[in-house]
Each structure stands twice: as C-alpha cells, then as structure tokens.
Amino acid sequence: MSALAGTRLLTWLAFRRDRIILPFWIYFFTALALGTAYSSRAAYGTLAKRVDFATAVNKNPSLLALYGPVHDPASVGSVSLWKVGGIAAALVGVVSLLLVVRHTRADEESGRLELVSAGVVGRYAALTAALITAVTANVVIGVLVSGGLIALGLPAVGSIAFALGWCAIGLMFAGVAAVTAQLTSGSRAASGLAIAVLGLCYLVRASGDAGGHNGPTWLLWFSPFGWVSHLRPYAGERWWVLAVAVAFAAGCLAVAFALVGRRDIGAGLLPDRLGPAEAAPRLRSPLALAWRLQRGSLLAWTAGFAVYGAAVGGVTENIDDMVGGKGGRDLLSKIGGSHGLVDAFLNTAMSIMALLASAYAVQAVLRLRAEETGGLTEPILATRVGRIGWAASHVVYAMAGSALLMAVNGASVGLLHGLRAHDLSGQFPRVFWSAMVQLPAVWVLAGITVALFGLAPRIAVAAWGALGMFLLLGQLGPLLKLKQWAMDLSPFTHVPKLPGAEMRTTPVIWLIVVAGLLTAAGLAGFRRRDLG
Amino acid sequence: MTDAISVSGLVKSFGRTRALDGLDLTVRTGEVHGFLGPNGSGKSTTIRVLLGLLRADGGEVRLLGGDPWRDVATLHRRIAYVPGDVTLWPNLSGGEVIDLLGRLRGGQDAERKADLLERFELDPRKKGRAYSKGNRQKVALIAAFASDAELLILDEPTSGLDPLMEEVFQRCVQEERDGGRTVLLSSHILSEIEALCDRVSIIRKGRTVETGSLSEMRHLTRTSISVELASPPNGLAALPGVHDAKIDGTRVSFEVDTAKLDEVLTHLTQVGVRSLISRPPTLEELFLRHYEDDSAADR
Numbered sequence: 001m002s003a004l005a006g007t008r009l010l011t012w013l014a015f016r017r018d019r020i021i022l023p024f025w026i027y028f029f030t031a032l033a034l035g036t037a038y039s040s041r042a043a044y045g046t047l048a049k050r051v052d053f054a055t056a057v058n059k060n061p062s063l064l065a066l067y068g069p070v071h072d073p074a075s076v077g078s079v080s081l082w083k084v085g086g087i088a089a090a091l092v093g094v095v096s097l098l099l100v101v102r103h104t105r106a107d108e109e110s111g112r113l114e115l116v117s118a119g120v121v122g123r124y125a126a127l128t129a130a131l132i133t134a135v136t137a138n139v140v141i142g143v144l145v146s147g148g149l150i151a152l153g154l155p156a157v158g159s160i161a162f163a164l165g166w167c168a169i170g171l172m173f174a175g176v177a178a179v180t181a182q183l184t185s186g187s188r189a190a191s192g193l194a195i196a197v198l199g200l201c202y203l204v205r206a207s208g209d210a211g212g213h214n215g216p217t218w219l220l221w222f223s224p225f226g227w228v229s230h231l232r233p234y235a236g237e238r239w240w241v242l243a244v245a246v247a248f249a250a251g252c253l254a255v256a257f258a259l260v261g262r263r264d265i266g267a268g269l270l271p272d273r274l275g276p277a278e279a280a281p282r283l284r285s286p287l288a289l290a291w292r293l294q295r296g297s298l299l300a301w302t303a304g305f306a307v308y309g310a311a312v313g314g315v316t317e318n319i320d321d322m323v324g325g326k327g328g329r330d331l332l333s334k335i336g337g338s339h340g341l342v343d344a345f346l347n348t349a350m351s352i353m354a355l356l357a358s359a360y361a362v363q364a365v366l367r368l369r370a371e372e373t374g375g376l377t378e379p380i381l382a383t384r385v386g387r388i389g390w391a392a393s394h395v396v397y398a399m400a401g402s403a404l405l406m407a408v409n410g411a412s413v414g415l416l417h418g419l420r421a422h423d424l425s426g427q428f429p430r431v432f433w434s435a436m437v438q439l440p441a442v443w444v445l446a447g448i449t450v451a452l453f454g455l456a457p458r459i460a461v462a463a464w465g466a467l468g469m470f471l472l473l474g475q476l477g478p479l480l481k482l483k484q485w486a487m488d489l490s491p492f493t494h495v496p497k498l499p500g501a502e503m504r505t506t507p508v509i510w511l512i513v514v515a516g517l518l519t520a521a522g523l524a525g526f527r528r529r530d531l532g
Numbered sequence: 533m534t535d536a537i538s539v540s541g542l543v544k545s546f547g548r549t550r551a552l553d554g555l556d557l558t559v560r561t562g563e564v565h566g567f568l569g570p571n572g573s574g575k576s577t578t579i580r581v582l583l584g585l586l587r588a589d590g591g592e593v594r595l596l597g598g599d600p601w602r603d604v605a606t607l608h609r610r611i612a613y614v615p616g617d618v619t620l621w622p623n624l625s626g627g628e629v630i631d632l633l634g635r636l637r638g639g640q641d642a643e644r645k646a647d648l649l650e651r652f653e654l655d656p657r658k659k660g661r662a663y664s665k666g667n668r669q670k671v672a673l674i675a676a677f678a679s680d681a682e683l684l685i686l687d688e689p690t691s692g693l694d695p696l697m698e699e700v701f702q703r704c705v706q707e708e709r710d711g712g713r714t715v716l717l718s719s720h721i722l723s724e725i726e727a728l729c730d731r732v733s734i735i736r737k738g739r740t741v742e743t744g745s746l747s748e749m750r751h752l753t754r755t756s757i758s759v760e761l762a763s764p765p766n767g768l769a770a771l772p773g774v775h776d777a778k779i780d781g782t783r784v785s786f787e788v789d790t791a792k793l794d795e796v797l798t799h800l801t802q803v804g805v806r807s808l809i810s811r812p813p814t815l816e817e818l819f820l821r822h823y824e825d826d827s828a829a830d831r
Contacts, residue, residue: 109661267626276657292623376614378580378615382583384605387604428629528587531580
C-alpha cells in the first residue's frame with residue numbers, strides 16, 4: 001500500500017464537509033479585495049490625493065506597523081490595495097491554517113481519522129488531502145482576486161502579484177499548521193500554536209516597518225509577511241521573493257511529512273501536561289465551569305482589543321493628513337458622523353470594534369450549543385443545576401465579556417488619543433463613552449444568538465448570518481443608498497454616533513430592552529425544549 | 533414505601549418516529565433493576581425522560597415521588613447518572629470533573645472517592661482528551677458512586693471497561709444495594725445482569741415486553757433435554773410442550789416448556805432412560821428470543 005493511498009477520497013471528503021464554509025471564505029476574500037479596490041479607486045483618483053495619502057501613511061508609525069508602507073504613491077493599485085495587504089493577508093493565513101488543522105489534528109483527536117485509517121489509507125493521505133484542500137482554496141481566491149482586479153482596470157502584472165502575495169501567505173501558514181498539527185495532541189492547541197507563530201511573524205514585520213526607511217527594515221527578511229511585502233505589487237514587482245515563500249512552505253511540509261512518518265496516530269510530539277488531581281475549591285458552580293471554558297478566549301480577545309485600540313488611538317490625530325483631499329473626507333463622513341473628521345474616524349473605528357465584539361458574543365453564546373451537541377450538558381443537567389442556571393452561566397460571559405472588550409477598547413483608544421492630542425482629561429471620557437454606547441447593539445446580537453439557541457437550536461449558527469447581514473448593511477448601506485427601513489433592521493443603525501453626534505437615550509434604552517427580551521425568550525424556549 | 537421509579541404508558545416521539553410507545557417500568561425502592569432491549573429500542577430515551585432532559589408526550593412518569601420534568605432541582609439532588617458514552621472537557625483533568633460533578637450534585641464523600649480512585653486504578657491528573665473510552669467511563673462511574681444519591685441511573689455504564697474493572701464495577705453496585713440504594717442498570721452484558729439484578733424489564737420498540745424477576749422469567753421458557761432411551765420413543769414429538777424434537781434412533785434431543793416438564797419426563801421413564809442431560813434455559817436464550825423477534829419483525 002502506498003503511503004498516499006486514499007488521498008483522493010479524503011480530499012473529496014474534505015471538500016464535501018467544507019462545501020459551505022469554503023465558498024463563503026472564497027467569496028469573502030474576493031469581495032474584500034475587489035470592494036476595497038473599487039471604493040478606494042474613487043477616493044484616490046488623482047495623483048495629488050494619492051501622494052498626500054501615501055506621505056501621511058509612510059510617516060505614521062502606527063499605520064506602518066499595522067498595514068506596512070505604501071510602496072508607490074504614483075500607482076493607483078499600490079494605494080488602493082494598501083489596506084488589504086496587511087491584516088486581510090494575515091486573515092488568509094489564519095483561514096488556511098485552520099483549514100489544515102481541521103482536516104488533520106481535529107479529525108485525529110475526535111477519532112474520525114482512526115476510523116478512516118483502518119481502510120486503505122496511507123500514512124500521508126490525511127495531511128496531503130488537507131493541504132490539497134487549503135491550496136485549492138488559495139488558488140481559487142488568487143484566480144478570482146487577480147481576475148477581478150484586472151477587470152476593475154488595474155494593471156494585470158500588479159494584480160497577479162497582489163493575488164500571488166495572498167496565496168503565498170495562505171500556503172506558508174498552511175505549512176506552519178501542517179507542522180503544529182503534528183506537535184500537539186489537541187486541535188485547539190495546534191491551531192493556537194500556528195496562530196501564535198503567525199502573530200509573531202506579523203509582529204516582526206510590524207517592528208521592521210514601523211520606523212519607515214530609517215527603521216530596522218532588515219527585520220522584514222525574518223517574517224513571511226515581510227517577504228510578501230517585498231513582492232511590491234503595482235510598484236516594481238520583485239518576483240523572486242515568491243521563491244523564498246515557496247522554499248519556506250516546502251521546508252515546513254518536509255518537516256511535517258517527516259513527523260507524520262515517525263509518530264503514532266493520536267499522539268503529539270509535545271507531551272500532554274498533567275492537570276490537578278482535585279478541582280480547585282472555586283470550581284463548584286456552572287459559572288465557574290463557564291469561566292474555566294471561556295477564559296482563554298476572553299483573555300485573547302481582550303489583548304487583541306487593547307492592542308488594536310492603542311493602534312487606533314495612535315493614528316487618530318493624524319487623520320486629517322491621511323484622508324487629505326475632499327474625496328476621502330466625503331467617504332468618511334458618509335460612513336460615519338458629520339461633525340469633524342477625527343470624531344467621524346473614531347466613530348467608524350468604534351462601530352467596527354462593536355462588530356468584532358459582537359462576533360465574540362456570538363461565539364461565546366454558541367458555546368452552549370457546542371457543549372450540548374458534544375454531550376457535555378447532560379451530566380451537568382443530571383445534577384441539581386437547572387437549565388436556566390447552566391445556560392445563563394455562558395450568557396453572562398457573552399454579555400459581560402463583550403462589555404469588558406468594549407471598555408478595554410474605549411480605554412486604550414481614549415488613552416492613546418488623549419495623550420497624542422495633549423488633552424487626556426477632555427478626550428478620554430468622550431472616547432470611552434463612544435465605545436460603551438455601542439454595547440446595547442452588541443447585546444442585541446448576543447440576544448439573537450440566545451433566542452436561536454433556545455427556540456431553533458438546529459439553526460443556532462444562523463446568528464453568524466445575522467451578524468454578517470448587519471455588517472453589510474452598515475458598511476454598504478450608505479454607499480448603496482438603501483432605504484431607511486432596511487437600515488433600521490440593524491441594531492448598529494440605532495446607536496448614537498458618538499463622539500460628535502448628540503447622545504440620545506431613547507434608542508439605547510430600546511436596544512437594551514430588545515436584547516433583554518430576546519435573551520429571555522431564548523432562555524424560556526430552552527427551558528421547554530428537548531435536549532440534544 | 534413507594535416505588536423509586538414508576539412509568540406507565542410513556543410516549544415520546546421525535547418528528548414522525550415514535551421512540552417510546554406506551555412503555556411501562558416499575559423499579560422498587562432498594563432493588564437493582566435491569567433494563568434490557570436491543571439497540572434503538574428506547575432505553576436511553578426512557579432514561580433521558582427520567583432525567584428531565586426530554587419532555588414526555590404522554591403517559592405517567594413518577595421518579596422518587598416527583599415529576600422528573602417539573603421537580604428537576606429537588607429530584608436531582610437524590611440522583612446520580614452515568615451516560616453510556618461519556619465525553620469530558622478536553623482541558624479539565626479527570627479529578628476536576630469528578631469534584632465538579634460531585635459539588636454540582638450537592639456533595640460527595642471524599643473518603644469514598646479516594647477509595648474508588650484506587651479501586652478503579654484511575655489517574656485523576658490526566659486531561660479529559662488523554663483518557664481512553666474506558667477511563668472516561670471510570671470518571672463518570674467514580675463521580676456517581678462517590679455521591680450520596682439514593683437512586684443511580686446507569687446507562688450501559690461498563691462499555692469499554694476491561695474484565696477486571698467490570699468486576700470492580702459489580703462489587704460497587706452490590707455495595708450500593710447493600711447500602712439501601714436503588715439502581716436502574718441498562719446493559720447488554722447478560723452476565724452482569726444475572727449477577728446484579730433483582731428484577732429486569734425487557735423493552736422492544738418502545739414497549740415493555742416482559743418484566744419480573746429472573747426466576748419468574750425462567751419459568752416462562754424452555755428446558756433443553758438430551759436423552760438416550762432404552763428403545764426408540766413413541767409419540768414424543770406430539771406431546772404438548774415439546775419443541776424441535778430430533779430423533780436419531782434411541783438418541784433424542786428436544787426442548788420442553790418448563791411448565792410441561794413433569795408430563796414429558798413421565799413419558800420418557802415409561803420408555804426407559806439410559807442417560808439424561810437437562811440444561812436450564814440460559815439468559816442468552818431468554819433474551820435472544822426477544823431480540824430475535826425484534827429483528828424478525830423489522831424484516
């Protein structure tokens with residue numbers, strides 16, 4: 001039996017299992033690249049505007065760290081796609097690495113791979129199938145993105161280079177995940193480790209870029225993100241860096257395949273650490289259990305919000321330079337408020353953070369459903385813990401956790417912006433409250449998720465669909481000039497546009513009431529329905 | 533004293549499938565009650581109704597004198613449950629899960645827990661994901677046996693346990709009974725049922741088909757007899773209660789309804805018996821009859 005026997009069948013299985021999520025990600029990334037290119041092209045139509053913009057970016061350390069430099073102010077493509085060259089590219093890497101872990105270590109941990117491996121399936125088949133799936137997804141994204149950018153009228157060579165940059169990131173982190181999936185025996189730990197490597201690589205690139213030309217740009221050569229940055233799409237492409245990326249990916253794969261060949265199925269190379277023989281005295285309530293299960297993700301989200309908040313707070317003062325030119329101003333004031341550019345920018349940033357906090361809340365509530373379908377709820381509910389007590393324990397973390405995230409975000413934006421504006425006591429409270437005023441809308445999302453969980457548990461994941469719809473309404477609604485009733489569907493439409501706009505308490509109270517009613521309906525539904 | 537569990541006419545449907553179709557079950561206080569049936573016959577569904585996890589569509593269900601759906605909090609203080617397929621939180625150690633479940637139930641005996649850990653040879657420091665199926669099962673069993681619950685509901689609790697651990701399990705159940713507790717034991721392991729249970733209920737397709745003590749049930753079944761006679765038998769096969777008679781000259785083997793045993797033996801001694809082997813019905817035969825009926829009915 002060849003070591004690759006069964007690869008074709010496993011690849012088919014992977015595509016079959018991912019038939020919904022893969023097209024979604026492909027669509028998401030294509031729309032992200034094309035949408036950004038389309039909207040920025042209008043805003044930076046003239047050379048003068050582009051030069052203004054690029055100069056502002058290239059001397060702002062926060063933006064340089066977050067996104068990297070604008071390589072060529074003269075090039076429309078370079079300026080338009082600057083925004084999706086950084087974090088969006090990292091997201092391509094995250095999706096690729098999750099995909100690989102999902103089809104390797106996660107299957108192994110659940111025992112599914114063992115079932116499959118007893119058939120005519122070679123030792124390398126599962127890993128190969130996972131990599132084929134990830135590479136195919138990246139290639140499709142690459143073809144659609146490059147084709148779309150060319151269709152939008154951008155130079156063909158640059159468009160292909162840009163798309164290849166994304167593919168290279170996807171390929172390299174698929175390789176990293178292929179290695180981490182061999183190291184740990186848990187799939188969460190494997191993807192966590194791969195994401196940590198990705199974060200570190202991003203940080204190395206950010207440190208190299210932050211100082212502009214005078215900074216330690218040599219650091220870029222130590223990060224996959226730095227290599228892709230050196231590809232310079234639309235700005236004098238350097239194709240040979242792709243060879244570095246391919247070599248890196250090939251190296252990762254060689255290590256991964258060597259490890260697969262050596263280790264036992266189910267085992268990792270890193271030993272599983274032993275836990276305590278007895279539970280800590282605190283671990284005595286559903287709430288304590290929920291904290292134990294949710295704390296890791298909450299801490300990671302909090303750290304992310306603090307860092308992102310600090311970056312936003314750091315750039316806010318320069319916003320006037322950055323969106324120089326009337327087009328940019330119009331765009332921002334269309335998206336955000338109407339009172340002053342800095343406030344509009346802050347409001348936009350806060351509404352984006354509110355969407356992210358909603359994503360946290362949705363996944364925190366959906367943990368209920370995951371525990372239920374995983375058979376972990378039955379033993380708990382067979383004790384004297386009531387259904388409401390158990391469900392509420394996770395809902396509390398969704399509600400309080402999102403409040404914590406927005407508070408941390410408001411505080412870090414407020415602190416940095418206040419310091420840079422030399423007006424800490426004046427700016428901090430108004431920025432902080434502009435974050436907190438978003439919270440009721442976030443809670444509505446949590447409420448929708450609880451309601452789905454309680455009343456229609458089989459489609460509980462539709463909560464992500466609701467979040468996606470509100471995102472589209474918020475981002476595209478003003479540009480597409482949608483009718484007001486359609487805009488009103490989104491809770492975020494009703495949030496007062498602080499800072500700058502007037503504070504109105506009525507809609508805030510209504511949002512809290514709606515969130516409360518949805519949550520209550522969901523809990524009541526859960527109390528009445530069958531489990532399982 | 534009332535019965536620990538009394539279920540009559542229990543109905544539960546999932547969509548169009550009728551999982552429970554008028555099921556009856558009575559478990560007396562202080563007994564170990566075996567709960568048997570082929571796969572998919574509704575055992576786990578019944579147990580989940582008893583735990584208040586599913587809502588009954590019809591029928592009467594009383595558990596420790598209460599309603600399992602309404603009186604969840606008060607009843608669950610007095611119950612311990614072991615599911616057939618135990619899943620654990622991957623990042624919690626076995627010891628943590630045992631303590632957590634004990635505390636959520638409202639107390640466990642620390643000394644008994646330490647004793648059980650030793651007897652089941654479980655390392656409580658391992659994380660949930662590192663345990664094998666049998667060891668996950670042990671975690672749930674220890675949590676249940678270390679509790680002070682008066683009713684234990686065990687749903688195929690020994691799947692995945694090795695024979696040594698199976699023996700430990702049986703001793704634990706006997707200790708529970710000696711301590712005056714009631715046990716509802718769903719199982720496929722007939723030796724386990726035979727060793728532990730005072731009474732059994734057999735269900736099929738969501739209905740109870742037989743219930744009673746094992747000796748009562750034996751009466752309802754046949755004894756196998758192989759006999760060598762002095763001369764070939766005459767009219768044996770035609771006697772009431774004789775089944776599957778195979779006659780090979782003077783050697784005869786057949787099955788006889790236990791109630792008709794006396795008449796048949798009288799007939800044989802009239803012919804003259806040289807040797808006789810009689811075998812009481814095994815539990816396997818007893819249960820297989822019900823199980824086979826079930827698969828025959830499916831066909």
